[in-house]
Amino acid sequence: MTHTPVRAPESVEQVIERMRAIDAELHPRDGIACFNRTYLRVTELVGRDIADGFFADPDFVARLAVVLAGPYFTAVDAARARTRPPVPWKPLFDARHDRTIWPVQYALAGANAHIAHDLPLAVTTTCRERGTTPATPPVHADYLRVNELLAEAGAEVRAEFEPRLRKLATADAERLRHVVSGFDISRARDVAWGTTLTLWQQRDLKPLHNTTLATVAHEAAIAGSLLLTPVAPPPA
DSSP: OOOOOOOOOOSHHHHHHHHHHHHHHSOTTSHHHHHHHHHHHHHHHHHHHHHTTOSSSHHHHHHHHHHHHHHHHHHHHHHHTTOOOOGGGHHHHHSTTOTTSOHHHHHHHHHHHIIIIIHHHHHHHHHHHHTOOTTSTTHHHHHHHHHHHHHHHHHHHHHHHHHHHTTSOHHHHHHHHHHHTTOOHHHHHHHHHHHHHHHHHTTTOHHHHHHHHHHHHHHHHHHHHHHTOOOOOOOO
């Protein structure tokens, strides 16, 4: 990727446009492309359901989607500039060209950074912007509704992953299943909500807030590295 200034998106539609542009730039087996495809699909579903009245507070969800995309785009811009990506994203960006890592591993490693670290920060930021709190309805209810969209996108990922997995030798297939089973999106989002509440309580205690966020970033990086454990080259 070449380094060119990119204006920060201001709407879900612009977030989707940026992800499509990233996808068009990258080789399909680039680890960033593997995550980007999944993230793009989820964001398309969020955009669809914002318009369809699925969420109780669609304006909050739309703004959250824009804020949440920011750290990922920051990591992409760091790669363009050949500078260090944010800590939670570093394992994914460092391993992006390793062809012994499966696309599903890249997708989950990106989701791990996105959910464990970026999501709690995005919720608290959006709450502050909009003069509400994580405990104010319907913030948490809409947060949980996103799980349904993630399940829909996850089913699509599994539909692509499982047939290729069956082509692996049994031992390699079991090792890969073990690696990817270490991350469950619904459970990760439950943990992220707990982090959200902690960060909200610490929002005016900057040293403590920043220490908590740094710890979460470090833990997300460790988990991401484990998810990117090479097992066997994917079959053609």
